[in-house]
Amino acid sequence: MRYLPLADADRQEMLRAVGASSIDDLFVDVPEAARLPDKIEGLPDHLGEMAVERELARLSRKNLVAGEVPFFLGCGAYKHHIPASVDHLIQRGEFLTAYTPYQPEIAQGTLQALFEFQTQVARLYGCDVANASMYDGSTACWEAIGMARRITRRGKAILSSGLHPHYVSVARTMARFTGDLLEARSPELVAEPDTAALLDSIDGETSCVVVQYPDIFGRIADLSALAERAHEKGALLIAVVTEPVALGLIRSPGEMGADIVVGEGQSIGVGLNFGGPFVGLFACAHKYVRQMPGRLAGETVDAEGKRGFVLTLSTREQHIRREKATSNICTNSGLCALAFSIHMTLLGEKGLRRLAQVNHARACAAADRLSSVAGIELVNPAFFNEFTLRLPKEARPVVRTMAEKGVLGGVSLGRLYPGVEALERGLVVAVTETSTAEDVEALAAALEEALA
Amino acid sequence: MSMNREGRPTRSEAAEGAPATYTGNRALMLEEPLIFELGEEEGCGVDFEDFASPGSRLGGLERNRPIGLPGLSEPQAVRHYTRLSRQNYAIDLGLFPLGSCTMKHNPRLCEKVARMPGFADIHPLQPVDTVQGALEVIARLGGWLVELTGMHSVAMSPKAGAHGELCGLLAIRSALEARGDAREVILVPESAHGTNPATAAFAGYRVESIPATTRGRVDLDALKGRLGADVAAVMITNPNTCGLFEPEMIEISRCVHEAGGLVYCDGANFNAIVGRVRPGDLGIDAMHINLHKTFSTPHGGGGPGSGPVVFSEALTAFAPLPFVEKQGDSFELVEEETAGEHHGSSFGRMVAFHGQMGMFTRALAYIMSHGADGLRQVSEDAVLNANYILRRLDDLLDAPFGHGGPCMHEALFSDKGFAGGLTTLDLAKGLIDEGFHPMTMYFPLVVHGAMLVEPTETESKAALDQFIGAMRSVAERAIAGDQSLKAAPIHAPRRRLDETLAARKPVLVWKDPPRAEAAE
Numbered sequence: 006m007r008y009l010p011l012a013d014a015d016r017q018e019m020l021r022a023v024g025a026s027s028i029d030d031l032f033v034d035v036p037e038a039a040r041l042p043d044k045i046e047g048l049p050d051h052l053g054e055m056a057v058e059r060e061l062a063r064l065s066r067k068n069l070v071a072g073e074v075p076f077f078l079g080c081g082a083y084k085h086h087i088p089a090s091v092d093h094l095i096q097r098g099e100f101l102t103a104y105t106p107y108q109p110e111i112a113q114g115t116l117q118a119l120f121e122f123q124t125q126v127a128r129l130y131g132c133d134v135a136n137a138s139m140y141d142g143s144t145a146c147w148e149a150i151g152m153a154r155r156i157t158r159r160g161k162a163i164l165s166s167g168l169h170p171h172y173v174s175v176a177r178t179m180a181r182f183t184g185d186l187l188e189a190r191s192p193e194l195v196a197e198p199d200t201a202a203l204l205d206s207i208d209g210e211t212s213c214v215v216v217q218y219p220d221i222f223g224r225i226a227d228l229s230a231l232a233e234r235a236h237e238k239g240a241l242l243i244a245v246v247t248e249p250v251a252l253g254l255i256r257s258p259g260e261m262g263a264d265i266v267v268g269e270g271q272s273i274g275v276g277l278n279f280g281g282p283f284v285g286l287f288a289c290a291h292k293y294v295r296q297m298p299g300r301l302a303g304e305t306v307d308a309e310g311k312r313g314f315v316l317t318l319s320t321r322e323q324h325i326r327r328e329k330a331t332s333n334i335c336t337n338s339g340l341c342a343l344a345f346s347i348h349m350t351l352l353g354e355k356g357l358r359r360l361a362q363v364n365h366a367r368a369c370a371a372a373d374r375l376s377s378v379a380g381i382e383l384v385n386p387a388f389f390n391e392f393t394l395r396l397p398k399e400a401r402p403v404v405r406t407m408a409e410k411g412v413l414g415g416v417s418l419g420r421l422y423p424g425v426e427a428l429e430r431g432l433v434v435a436v437t438e439t440s441t442a443e444d445v446e447a448l449a450a451a452l453e454e455a456l457a
Numbered sequence: 458m459s460m461n462r463e464g465r466p467t468r469s470e471a472a473e474g475a476p477a478t479y480t481g482n483r484a485l486m487l488e489e490p491l492i493f494e495l496g497e498e499e500g501c502g503v504d505f506e507d508f509a510s511p512g513s514r515l516g517g518l519e520r521n522r523p524i525g526l527p528g529l530s531e532p533q534a535v536r537h538y539t540r541l542s543r544q545n546y547a548i549d550l551g552l553f554p555l556g557s558c559t560m561k562h563n564p565r566l567c568e569k570v571a572r573m574p575g576f577a578d579i580h581p582l583q584p585v586d587t588v589q590g591a592l593e594v595i596a597r598l599g600g601w602l603v604e605l606t607g608m609h610s611v612a613m614s615p616k617a618g619a620h621g622e623l624c625g626l627l628a629i630r631s632a633l634e635a636r637g638d639a640r641e642v643i644l645v646p647e648s649a650h651g652t653n654p655a656t657a658a659f660a661g662y663r664v665e666s667i668p669a670t671t672r673g674r675v676d677l678d679a680l681k682g683r684l685g686a687d688v689a690a691v692m693i694t695n696p697n698t699c700g701l702f703e704p705e706m707i708e709i710s711r712c713v714h715e716a717g718g719l720v721y722c723d724g725a726n727f728n729a730i731v732g733r734v735r736p737g738d739l740g741i742d743a744m745h746i747n748l749h750k751t752f753s754t755p756h757g758g759g760g761p762g763s764g765p766v767v768f769s770e771a772l773t774a775f776a777p778l779p780f781v782e783k784q785g786d787s788f789e790l791v792e793e794e795t796a797g798e799h800h801g802s803s804f805g806r807m808v809a810f811h812g813q814m815g816m817f818t819r820a821l822a823y824i825m826s827h828g829a830d831g832l833r834q835v836s837e838d839a840v841l842n843a844n845y846i847l848r849r850l851d852d853l854l855d856a857p858f859g860h861g862g863p864c865m866h867e868a869l870f871s872d873k874g875f876a877g878g879l880t881t882l883d884l885a886k887g888l889i890d891e892g893f894h895p896m897t898m899y900f901p902l903v904v905h906g907a908m909l910v911e912p913t914e915t916e917s918k919a920a921l922d923q924f925i926g927a928m929r930s931v932a933e934r935a936i937a938g939d940q941s942l943k944a945a946p947i948h949a950p951r952r953r954l955d956e957t958l959a960a961r962k963p964v965l966v967w968k969d970p971p972r973a974e975a976a977e
Contacts, residue, residue, distance in 0.1 A: 082580055124967040
């Protein structure tokens with residue numbers, strides 16, 4: 006076995022050293038009834054590298070690869086170009102095979118990178134502080150709702166209809182067990198988000214209002230009025246950002262008054278990965294930091310006065326506080342946070358702005374082209390790189406038909422909101438720097454054909 | 458030991474007395490500023506094609522102030538992160554004996570497989586006909602986890618171990634509620650991981666602790682005495698956090714079931730028994746598996762993890778969405794819309810999309826590489842290595858449960874016998890100077906100054922011998938009350954860091970210094 010260094014002679018010598026006559030002696034505490042006499046049935050024996058690689062390559066070829074076809078899917082996971090150096094750097098063994106930095110003297114690499122990551126996220130979101138990452142956007146969103154409950158000591162959260170339905174589902178699941186009251190409304194296929202209705206529903210019982218920006222249909226609306234109303238009523242505004250590239254061009258939620266900003270960071274540095282691993286981003290105002298979930302890297306000095314970094318404020322966390330912790334989170338998404346940070350460093354202010362401009366320009370051109378197809382209507386006039394089309398018929402079979410022709414043409418609202426008739430004609434199309442003009446033409450042609 | 462002591466360099470008084478360098482660097486030990494000190498807003502390591510701007514449709518929300526993100530060209534960025542990386546310890550550099558964390562070698566084949574475009578470059582919402590290979594990976598890995606654990610079903614979506622714990626407890630709570638038997642209390646042994654009580658509280662339960670015996674096991678009588686109509690479940694780690702198998706596990710499960718409760722097992726220590734014991738044979742109802750421990754997906758400096766949960770028949774109907782089902786020749790993704798027909802009692806979704814695909818491919822490659830025979834060898838070698846360390850050190854260090862028999866995959870020591878006010882922390886920092894990552898310190902809480910050493914199966918005998926030599930050397934200093942240990946580490950990129958200062962005045966983000974030229 007190529008991964009097991011002990012030779013049989015070593016094993017014999019070591020057994021003698023520990024005073025055991027056979028390996029079975031070391032498993033004496035296992036009840037007789039639970040001891041397996043031999044290897045597990047139903048699993049094949051070990052395989053060489055070549056055989057494993059061949060079999061997994063065979064399985065991988067059964068999937069239609071996003072980068073090989075005209076591709077327009079978004080809705081919480083976006084295809085962007087990732088510079089080659091990002092993947093090279095995160096594969097350095099010192100990053101890849103390190104643990105959570107519990108021994109800071111020999112983990113400054115991870116700790117400094119996390120401190121840089123936290124600063125990038127806080128600035129991008131327009132907040133004071135950010136943590137060292139969460140599992141993903143959907144779990145970060147629920148954690149933010151829980152944090153708002155702890156801060157306001159109220160249990161009613163109002164969720165915008167523009168919030169990603171999976172994020173809503175996660176919150177619903179959790180709220181059933183925590184006793185939080187969720188007020189979630191059904192989305193409508195209209196041009197504007199439901200800001201007006203949200204404003205009306207905030208009351209003295211509300212812990213938080215959760216708004217996605219840009220929302221699940223790609224719509225963008227000013228959050229300032231919501232922030233103001235929420236604060237008047239003693240509630241918090243939580244903004245959710247699933248496409249961080251947008252913030253290269255549009256105002257940050259923090260600037261507009263959001264108290265907690267969370268989201269998905271996958272667009273920057275991480276890749277699609279069929280939905281995971283991703284990286285949850287979590288930022289808030291400094292005054293709430295002690296209610297924040299997750300790991301935090303902080304600056305300090307060593308015994309010689311040199312600057313260094315440590316994990317800090319761990320009295321919020323499970324390994325110290327046990328059942329009184331702010332969250333049960335332990336592992337976060339460290340390596341994906343590093344990938345995010347490296348990609349963001351390669352972009353910088355200028356690069357992120359350029360990237361956002363390219364995305365927006367391509368999306369504008371695509372929206373014009375696609376809404377020129379007979380019977381198709383653009384739902385939202387304001388968007389960043391993702392918009393919703395209303396098709397003359399149900400979108401889900403259209404998406405399947407296009408996929409058979411090798412065009413991944415978007416996400417049908419039927420996939421996200423099964424059984425909701427009012428939404429079934431909706432098709433959400435994401436256009437990034439990876440989508441070429443030819444791809445847009447291919448999509449237009451595929452739509453024309455599928456709708457004919 | 459003699460080899461090691463002779464090989465150890467004398468304390469570097471010469472280096473300490475040497476003049477400071479101009480750069481602050483010491484040869485290969487390079488100081489690295491923050492990106493905020495290095496980069497500028499105009500710096501950039503990415504080129505873009507020219508594009509025509511058709512104007513803005515951003516609803517009047519154009520950003521009107523800078524973000525403050527520094528940029529670096531590619532050579533600068535590569536150098537920055539490469540320099541940072543060199544300030545980290547890692548498995549690739551040496552033995553990483555963090556008890557309960559299972560820091561084993563990460564096969565590079567698994568990295569290669571996870572990056573195949575057919576796995577890495579597919580979108581979670583693609584039509585299922587276009588991702589059949591991905592669904593097959595999930596189904597196959599899930600099937601093997603079920604085989605290896607002897608359980609009934611598996612939920613693949615939890616994102617990490619603690620998320621898996623939550624998944625298990627939510628299924629338990631759903632099952633109890635479904636039979637109209639809402640219970641309020643979860644019993645957790647005092648030696649448990651902190652995530653256990655935190656998760657139980659997160660899931661809406663009250664947590665009560667159950668004591669350990671002097672042999673480091675769950676006190677069965679105390680447990681029996683506490684069981685009753687209000688106890689929803691017991692969360693047990695097995696092998697436990699003292700590195701010991703719970704010999705009465707079958708009886709524990711029987712008692713809990715008899716009292717109407719369910720048994721959750723923290724699978725963090727599955728590496729000790731994989732291929733030799735199936736938790737399903739111990740009466741367990743739910744157990745998470747840390748793919749980043751037993752199945753060696755890289756820890757990445759703190760994640761991403763992956764925490765699939767295996768269930769007994771009693772809990773299967775309550776497992777979360779989504780999951781993959783084979784229907785005829787194809788694989789289907791059971792999500793909200795189809796759940797009604799197949800799994801109406803599911804407790805719902807706990808994460809967007811379908812789980813950690815990038816970890817599934819790695820874990821599958823790992824399992825295929827080892828096979829049934831190799832996995833059994835994994836647990837045997839892991840246990841043998843830990844016992845070897847236990848017996849080579851227990852004449853010098855106090856092993857509180859060492860006299861009771863063998864340990865499993867990790868060896869536990871206490872700080873008994875340390876003199877001159879020296880502590881476990883001092884020993885750990887001394888190990889850093891010896892070129893090793895320290896063991897887990899001060900956990901489990903049931904042992905004073907606990908040191909939990911988990912070598913894993915991917916260490917050679919030579920590596921173990923060197924580690925044992927270093928441990929003995931540092932332990933002898935601790936027992937002798939050698940005060941120089943208080944200053945350790947002296948050879949690491951940083952000396953001991955002031956954690957109190959960090960917590961008292963938290964500096965969590967970089968603040969640009971006021972611009973000097975403004976004054977002129």
